[in-house]
Amino acid sequence: MKQLPADTVRLLSSSQVITSVVNVVKELVENSMDAGALSIDVKLENYGLDRIEVRDNGHGIKTADTPVMAVRHFTSKICSHEDLNHLETYGFRGEALGSICAVAEVSITTKTNEDDISTQYMLDLTGHIVSQKPSHLGQGTTVSVLKLFMNLPVRRQYYSSTKKCKDELKKVQDLLMAYAIIKPELRVTLAHNKVVVWQKTKVADHRSALVATLGPSAVASLLPCHHHHEEPEILLDGFFPKPGADYLSSSSSSQDKTFIFVNNRPVHHKDIMKLLRQHYTAQYEEEATRNRHPILMLKVTVSPSSVDVNLTPDKTQVLLHHKEALLTAVEALLVSLYGFRATTDHLLGKQ
Numbered sequence: 001m002k003q004l005p006a007d008t009v010r011l012l013s014s015s016q017v018i019t020s021v022v023n024v025v026k027e028l029v030e031n032s033m034d035a036g037a038l039s040i041d042v043k044l045e046n047y048g049l050d051r052i053e054v055r056d057n058g059h060g061i062k063t064a065d066t067p068v069m070a071v072r073h074f075t076s077k078i079c080s081h082e083d084l085n086h087l088e089t090y091g092f093r094g095e096a097l098g099s100i101c102a103v104a105e106v107s108i109t110t111k112t113n114e115d116d117i118s119t120q121y122m123l124d125l126t127g128h129i130v131s132q133k134p135s136h137l138g139q140g141t142t143v144s145v146l147k148l149f150m151n152l153p154v155r156r157q158y159y160s161s162t163k164k165c166k167d168e169l170k171k172v173q174d175l176l177m178a179y180a181i182i183k184p185e186l187r188v189t190l191a192h193n194k195v196v197v198w199q200k201t202k203v204a205d206h207r208s209a210l211v212a213t214l215g216p217s218a219v220a221s222l223l224p225c226h227h228h229h230e231e232p233e234i235l236l237d238g239f240f241p242k243p244g245a246d247y248l249s250s251s252s253s254s255q256d257k258t259f260i261f262v263n264n265r266p267v268h269h270k271d272i273m274k275l276l277r278q279h280y281t282a283q284y285e286e287e288a289t290r291n292r293h294p295i296l297m298l299k300v301t302v303s304p305s306s307v308d309v310n311l312t313p314d315k316t317q318v319l320l321h322h323k324e325a326l327l328t329a330v331e332a333l334l335v336s337l338y339g340f341r342a343t344t345d346h347l348l349g350k351q
């Protein structure tokens with residue numbers, strides 16, 4: 001038996017953290033939001049394979065931190081495992097930048113409010129700085145990722161079909177929509193090959209953010225709703241379809257219009273989705289509705305100590321200590337909106 005060389009170990013674990021174009025965008029946008037950015041511009045070239053650039057107006061990276069900013073397991077967000085009990089940031093593992101460096105060519109330009117000018121840092125495969133030069137950008141951070149998966153030919157090959165590339169661009173847009181909804185004050189743009197494909201300006205509240213992302217007609221059929229579950233404390237806030245409205249997204253199955261957040265983190269929560277689908281699709285018999293989702297936003301707020309977000313490398317799945325209580329709370333919310341037999345007559349507007 002032999003121990004694997006360090007560069008092989010790095011590539012193996014990095015490629016588990018960084019699995020796709022959308023995954024890179026997610027990590028970079030979350031870093032921008034953790035830095036308090038209110039403006040984020042995402043630019044892709046050749047669907048992100050040639051270039052992914054995320055520019056923000058956040059607090060920037062202190063010069064003293066730059067030598068380790070992209071080295072794996074260096075983070076400014078937590079000091080120990082205990083800190084996860086009151087986690088308020090998206091990041092905490094110090095893994096993203098280092099992992100991206102292992103599978104692409106990365107440069108970071110940053111300026112804090114204490115710096116006179118910005119500096120661009122070129123990084124190597126281990127996330128260490130190889131060179132640096134003065135730059136002209138304003139306060140904030142810009143991360144450029146070139147030639148993604150250059151050393152993982154099979155993964156790059158995955159994007160050889162135009163359909164896969166277009167699907168990926170759609171996923172990037174859906175992801176940015178989720179952050180735009182959960183953070184109304186955020187201004188965000190997405191450009192592909194220098195053409196803006198989607199953008200949202202700063203707005204005042206979740207409803208306006210939903211209008212800006214889903215359009216006024218989709219939001220006209222949504223009602224604001226709240227539910228407070230005690231012991232354990234669970235707060236539910238959201239916008240759900242009005243009784244009698246057409247609940248299902250009219251788009252194809254790839255477009256997920258059910259936005260679920262746990263402590264502001266967009267998540268795929270299988271059990272909540274299942275519960276919602278049972279409520280909303282029971283009335284539709286046809287095959288065509290099987291893969292469609294109800295258009296709604298659900299924001300779950302629980303104590304950070306009762307969530308484990310460290311379940312999967314991409315953090316899109318969360319483990320909740322009180323899953324039963326959460327499902328009971330969601331059910332109670334549905335009952336308060338639609339009455340008891342939510343899946344049948346009430347939803348159809350019949351009495």
Ligand code: ADP
Nearest residue numbers: 031032035075076091092093094095096097141
């Ligand atoms: P994590 O987010 O888990 O800390 P990352 O590898 O994503 O790990 O980032 C490493 C560190 O680099 C962060 O902890 C933060 O201090 C800094 N950083 C990364 N991106 C930004 C950004 N856009 N603005 C300010 N600081 C950043």
Ligand code: MG
Nearest residue numbers: 027031091096
């Ligand atoms: Mg991060």
